[in-house]
Amino acid sequence: MTDATAAPPTPAAAGPDERRYSPGLEGVLAGETALGRVDGQQGRLLYRGYRIGDLVERGSYGAVANLLWTDAWDASHRLPTAAVPDPVVAILRALPASAKPMDALRTAVSAWGATQTLDWPPTVEQARALTSFSPSALAAFARLREGKDPIEPDPSLDLAEGFLFQLNGERPDHGTARALDAYFIVGAEHGFNASTFTARVITSTRSDIASAVAGAIGTMKGPLHGGAPSEVVDQLAKVRSVDRAEAWIRGALDRGERLMGFGHRVYRAYDPRAAALRTVAESMEHKPDWLELAIQVEDVALRLLAERHPERAIKTNVEYYAAPVLQGVGLTPDLFPATFSLARHAGWTAHVLEQAAMNRLIRPDVRYVGPSERDVPG
Numbered sequence: 001m002t003d004a005t006a007a008p009p010t011p012a013a014a015g016p017d018e019r020r021y022s023p024g025l026e027g028v029l030a031g032e033t034a035l036g037r038v039d040g041q042q043g044r045l046l047y048r049g050y051r052i053g054d055l056v057e058r059g060s061y062g063a064v065a066n067l068l069w070t071d072a073w074d075a076s077h078r079l080p081t082a083a084v085p086d087p088v089v090a091i092l093r094a095l096p097a098s099a100k101p102m103d104a105l106r107t108a109v110s111a112w113g114a115t116q117t118l119d120w121p122p123t124v125e126q127a128r129a130l131t132s133f134s135p136s137a138l139a140a141f142a143r144l145r146e147g148k149d150p151i152e153p154d155p156s157l158d159l160a161e162g163f164l165f166q167l168n169g170e171r172p173d174h175g176t177a178r179a180l181d182a183y184f185i186v187g188a189e190h191g192f193n194a195s196t197f198t199a200r201v202i203t204s205t206r207s208d209i210a211s212a213v214a215g216a217i218g219t220m221k222g223p224l225h226g227g228a229p230s231e232v233v234d235q236l237a238k239v240r241s242v243d244r245a246e247a248w249i250r251g252a253l254d255r256g257e258r259l260m261g262f263g264h265r266v267y268r269a270y271d272p273r274a275a276a277l278r279t280v281a282e283s284m285e286h287k288p289d290w291l292e293l294a295i296q297v298e299d300v301a302l303r304l305l306a307e308r309h310p311e312r313a314i315k316t317n318v319e320y321y322a323a324p325v326l327q328g329v330g331l332t333p334d335l336f337p338a339t340f341s342l343a344r345h346a347g348w349t350a351h352v353l354e355q356a357a358m359n360r361l362i363r364p365d366v367r368y369v370g371p372s373e374r375d376v377p378g
């Protein structure tokens with residue numbers, strides 16, 4: 001770690017502020033972390049030094065969450081879902097059935113925080129409790145909006161399997177549980193993305209872990225962050241068949257549209273999470289019937305994107321193969337963003353712990369560009 005106490009550059013007492021400003025904080029080093037390394041040039045993603053592909057192959061979400069929280073690797077570590085406190089169920093019951101699952105999840109996390117004693121500093125136990133609460137809360141809302149009662153957690157099931165059980169009322173088969181577990185692992189952590197940064201800012205004020213995660217969910221809800229695997233499904237429905245792919249994609253690019261599931265702010269190489277999820281999707285027993293079409297359309301899309309943007313590598317991103325995995329495990333597209341949030345709980349809460357351990361209030365400067373000093377009229 002570098003010396004975080006070194007005095008920051010200060011503007012001259014008077015006169016214009018010449019310090020460099022980077023819109024969106026793009027390229028600005030805003031912290032240090034030992035949790036995840038995103039190597040956009042090489043297309044590599046490491047959690048505490050371990051390659052994402054290896055973690056998917058040999059780990060489970062419980063083991064990966066524990067790794068992020070404690071830096072200890074124990075492949076047998078399990079993380080069952082936890083019960084939803086009665087006041088939180090009452091609040092979820094009061095929401096309109098039309099509420100977005102992301103709004104319901106954010107509300108549930110906030111309400112959960114109000115039922116807990118969340119002293120400073122945040123602890124691994126708090127991180128574990130919140131990460132295992134949220135899948136039960138989302139499953140409860142998904143059932144309540146259909147007029148069904150929530151299902152109590154089965155402590156013998158690991159997190160992804162338990163979530164599907166509480167959603168559907170029956171245990172998923174092994175392959176289905178394993179596929180969602182793999183999705184949870186690849187979604188667990190991704191550096192200083194907007195929602196993680198939000199969680200760290202909130203934590204830096206010594207606020208509690210539930211406030212940090214509620215804020216992070218609110219940030220992830222935005223379409224520029226939460227991603228769009230459901231739009232990948234819509235896009236493939238419009239393409240319909242591989243022989244129409246080239247004409248359809250050329251038309252979309254001519255109209256200035258973005259191809260969903262391609263491009264990334266950081267990755268210039270193939271997103272390693274997409275590679276891991278493609279393998280998972282192909283090995284699923286209940287894969288969607290459009291998976292083969294997705295694989296063929298991907299080749300056409302990559303070729304045409306390279307043709308259009310020879311200056312910029314636009315490759316497949318995680319959302320492209322998240323779509324068949326999430327649909328294959330039986331989730332409806334409106335649950336995709338909130339399910340992504342469930343997966344990111346491990347990373348958010350690990351960043352909360354890391355921020356608290358080396359805390360300094362995050363409070364950057366802003367350049368004033370308004371009117372110069374003047375008198376109030378009259």
Ligand code: ACO
Pocket residue numbers: 224225226227228257258259260261262263264265266309312314317318319
């Ligand atoms: N399809 C077509 N053109 C694209 C795409 C795409 N998917 N992605 C980038 N481009 C083009 C842009 O049109 C732009 O071209 P121009 O300079 O001629 O206008 C150029 O590439 C650069 O685009 P930026 O938006 O500056 O690139 P950035 O890397 O910041 O964008 C983003 C990243 C927002 C993800 C973008 O690639 C995109 O919109 N992709 C489609 C949506 C998507 O898949 N989102 C999920 C992202 S992964 C995640 O959030 C977890």
